[in-house]
Amino acid sequence: MEEKKTKLLDVSKTEWIILASAIVMPFIFDFSPYIQGLLIFILLWVILGSSWNLLAGFTGQVSFGHAAFFGMGAYAAAIPMLHFKISPWWGLLTGGLAAVILGYLLGVLVFRLRGPYLALGTLASGEILRLVFGEEEWLTNGHVGILYMTTWVSKYPYYFIALALAVCALISVKLVMKSKAGFYFLSIREDEDAAEALGIDTKKYKNVSMAISTFWAGTAGAFYMIYMGFIDPEVVFALHNISIITILVGIIGGVGTIWGPAIGALIMVFVQELFRSAIFGIAPQWVSGLHALIFGVLVIIVILYLPGGVVGDWKLLLKKLKLSKSLEVSK
Amino acid sequence: MKVFKVFSLLLITVGLLISFNSCGQSETGPIEIGVLLPLTGSQANFGEMEKNSFELAKEEINKAGGINGRKLEFVYEDDSGKPDVGRAGAEKLISINKVQLLAGGYSYSVTFAAAAVAQQNRIPFLVNTGSVDKITQPEDFNLTTEDGDKFYIYRLNPPVSEYASGLEGMLSEVIKPSTVYIIHENTTFGTKGAKAFTKTCDKLGLKVLGTDSYSSGTVDFKPLLLNAKKTNPDIVYMISYVMDAALLMKQSRDLKFYPKMFIGAGAGFTMPAFKENAGKASEKVVSATLWHQTLPIPGATKYFDDYVAKFGGDGPDYHGAEAYASAYVIKDVLERCNGKYDSETIKKSLDKTDIMTAFGPVKFQSYGKKIHQNKMNTYVVQWIDVNLKLIWPRDLANAEIHYPIDWAKVWAE
Structure with missing residues (x-):
């Protein structure tokens, strides 16, 4: 790599280019609010995907219940508004913290478990929260949900806020993974008992990983509330629409890579919208029913042929593509 | 780092592609x-x-x-x-x-x-x-x-709070129940509908023996139905979408749960798919509805x-x-x-x-x-011989109410 590296953050030239283009893009192209909405969703999934990736991809603690933290963040922003007319914007601070507290409490319970048991434990936690928030109407308005008339009609402010949050999330993951803690995370992932034997306080570092991960999931939830202006338990604690998609974003992009969730988010939103809109209205309407199927097929292909995800197995992917190209030439 | 070059290229092309894809309303089209x-x-x-x-x-x-x-x-x-x-x-x-x-x-x-x-x-x-x-x-x-x-x-x-208003007349004049059990989907539609019906019951002097909810997509309603059966209600009022409605009726039939009447709150209970999926168990079930094709409209x-x-x-x-x-x-x-x-x-x-x-x-x-x-009136329909018939209000009805019902006989294969 010939790229120059700045010392503090180790930001490569290409990363600067992406950041700069993400900032400049809205000023060059006159995006419709619809496209802006999609871009914001990509950024939201970047935050959520990175959050999951730190805990599951780098620390090996696979969570099937990330919606719990996402929803907690969303409700931390919404509940004070509902009862005390406090602006949900405070949620950007409190949402993350509420999720961290929840994550710590859940961690006490679920970190006793490993592997598939941990996955099931987290899955159950998410589902329990969904049911509790649905039933406790006095606190959460139950299934009626909470509506908030959003601050701006224009989406550009939200775009830049989401971009800032996504950049912060990526930087935080990058910084952590460069630090001592990051190495501990990896060693816990590779072999928890060996890590313990080496003197790593695995309980503590699993909690550290959980705290950073849940903070970003909660912040993403709070942002979702502020931006969408409507939440109900079925939306923010959704098992498949949040928890599972978060995992798929991580898997497609690349588990245990910094940029994996970002690429995964891009692919996920792009595929979903491409098919949901029936290839922008060109294809017949029935195509719109296929988006879940196509995404599922994509996940299977990635798991089978690119187990490291698009980013993790980038070289392999290039090789495969080049190979097929050279075959075509030889024909 | 080719990943990022491709990534940024992708972003830009996607942006370009889509930003040209907008169209507006024309003056004559x-x-x-x-x-x-x-x-x-x-x-x-x-x-x-x-x-x-x-x-x-x-x-x-x-x-x-x-x-x-x-x-x-x-x-x-x-x-x-x-x-x-x-x-x-x-x-x-x-x-x-x-x-x-x-x-x-x-x-x-x-x-x-x-x-x-x-x-x-x-x-x-x-x-x-x-x-x-x-x-x-x-x-x-x-x-x-x-x-x-x-x-x-x-x-x-x-609005959902007014869906059951058409039922009131039929309940007080024909079925004359004294107890009710309410089963509803745990969504807003279900919860609000159940609350509205509880109010209706208070107005009519009916005792609500219990209210139970389930989440959409539940497969096994038997525990819930058994609880309802234990209380022996005169009528069971259900707020469900179509698949849940069909399962509720099928499993009621399996459990030999025979109240005086099963009443659906519209939604799933009036859909053709309800009849298709519930089969015989849909027979004689009553539902509130907002419309029926034989109304004099x-x-x-x-x-x-x-x-x-x-x-x-x-x-x-x-x-x-x-x-x-x-x-x-x-x-x-x-x-x-x-x-x-x-x-x-x-x-x-x-x-x-x-x-x-x-x-x-x-x-x-x-x-x-x-x-x-x-503002609209609401009506009551009943599944009679696999057809949905309008039974209330009486002056508009196209079929007689089938009541009382011997469920064991009606539901027999």
């Missing part, structure tokens, strides 16, 4: 109206019926000369039954298709979320099914009931027959009629716009709506906390 419906996902049954009905009405309208010589066109957006997708769909219709009027709106939460988008963009939204009371209550949009000119949401169907029977002729199957229930009527309200509203089809003119025209549709009279009124709300 068809008048485009945005319609938000669940065309995929668990509510696709309803969405498809409503879309068919919109299309049926559109063809009739265009055949008859369109809107002052211009064709009417509906642009559909699939909300998948999810609020965030619905919101994005509404935004797309408003910003890319530049529609000046939104229609459709099936599930409560999607409609609510999309209504906020319409309200903020000052685009009128004619809701035809989303039934939770809040949708036409300006207080939930930071407005008051005085702000009619600032409130852009209109609703054709009655001009055009109701014709719509039903045309629908069956065009799309086959068992024909539409009230959901389809709502959509069909909505299309005709739109036609009427646009015709009174004097050739100016912008959102403000359309809104003013909506305010003055007063027409008869195949779904009943439509006029947007203010009462209680609501504004821009159409």
Whole structure:
């Protein structure tokens, strides 16, 4: 790599280019609010995907219940508004913290478990929260949900806020993974008992990983509330629409890579919208029913042929593509 | 780091591709109206019926000369039954298709979320099914009931709290129950419906022995039904979408649960798919409904027959009629716009709506906390020999009520 590296953050030239283009893009192209909405969703999934990736991809603690933290963040922003007319914007601070507290409490319970048991434990936690928030109407308005008339009609402010949050999330993951803690995370992932034997306080570092991960999931939830202006338990604690998609974003992009969730988010939103809109209205309407199927097929292909995800197995992917190209030439 | 180069290239090309993909409303072409419906996902049954009905009405309208010589066109957006997708769909219709009027709106939460988008963009939204009371209550949009000119949401169907009003007469005059058990889906639609019915029970002096809820997609209702059976209620009132409704009835039959009457709160219980899935167990079940094809409403029977002729199957229930009527309200509203089809003119025209549709009279009124709300009667239907028959009110009915019922005999194979 010939790229120059700045010392503090180790930001490569290409990363600067992406950041700069993400900032400049809205000023060059006159995006419709619809496209802006999609871009914001990509950024939201970047935050959520990175959050999951730190805990599951780098620390090996696979969570099937990330919606719990996402929803907690969303409700931390919404509940004070509902009862005390406090602006949900405070949620950007409190949402993350509420999720961290929840994550710590859940961690006490679920970190006793490993592997598939941990996955099931987290899955159950998410589902329990969904049911509790649905039933406790006095606190959460139950299934009626909470509506908030959003601050701006224009989406550009939200775009830049989401971009800032996504950049912060990526930087935080990058910084952590460069630090001592990051190495501990990896060693816990590779072999928890060996890590313990080496003197790593695995309980503590699993909690550290959980705290950073849940903070970003909660912040993403709070942002979702502020931006969408409507939440109900079925939306923010959704098992498949949040928890599972978060995992798929991580898997497609690349588990245990910094940029994996970002690429995964891009692919996920792009595929979903491409098919949901029936290839922008060109294809017949029935195509719109296929988006879940196509995404599922994509996940299977990635798991089978690119187990490291698009980013993790980038070289392999290039090789495969080049190979097929050279075959075509030889024909 | 090729990943990032490709990544940024991708971003830019996608951006370019899509930013050229926008189009606006022309001056002479068809008048485009945005319609938000669940065309995929668990509510696709309803969405498809409503879309068919919109299309049926559109063809009739265009055949008859369109809107002052211009064709009417509906642009559909699939909300998948999810609020965030619905919101994005509404935004797309408003910003890319530049529609000046939104229609459709099936599930409560999607409609609510999309209504906020319409309200903020000052685009009128004619809701035809989303039934939770809040949708036409300006207080939930930071407005008051005085702000009619600032409130852009209109609703054709009655709110869920009024769905069961037609049942009251039948209960007090025919079935005369003294105890009730309520089973409902744990969504807003179900919860609010159960609350409204509890109030109705208080009014009629009925004792509610218990209320139980389940989440949509439950497969085993037996524990829940056994609890209900233990209390031995006179009637069981159920608020469920179509698949759950069918399972509830099938499993009641399996458990030999025989109250005096099973009553559905509309939604799933009037759908053809309910009968198909419940089979014999659908027989003699009663449901509240907002519409029936044999009602003495001009055009109701014709719509039903045309629908069956065009799309086959068992024909539409009230959901389809709502959509069909909505299309005709739109036609009427646009015709009174004097050739100016912008959102403000359309809104003013909506305010003055007063027409008869195949779904009943439509006029947007203010009462209680609501504004821009159409008021309607509700009716009672019963599945008699695999056909849905109108049994209440008596003066409009096309069949006698089957009551009392020997369920063991009715449900025998």
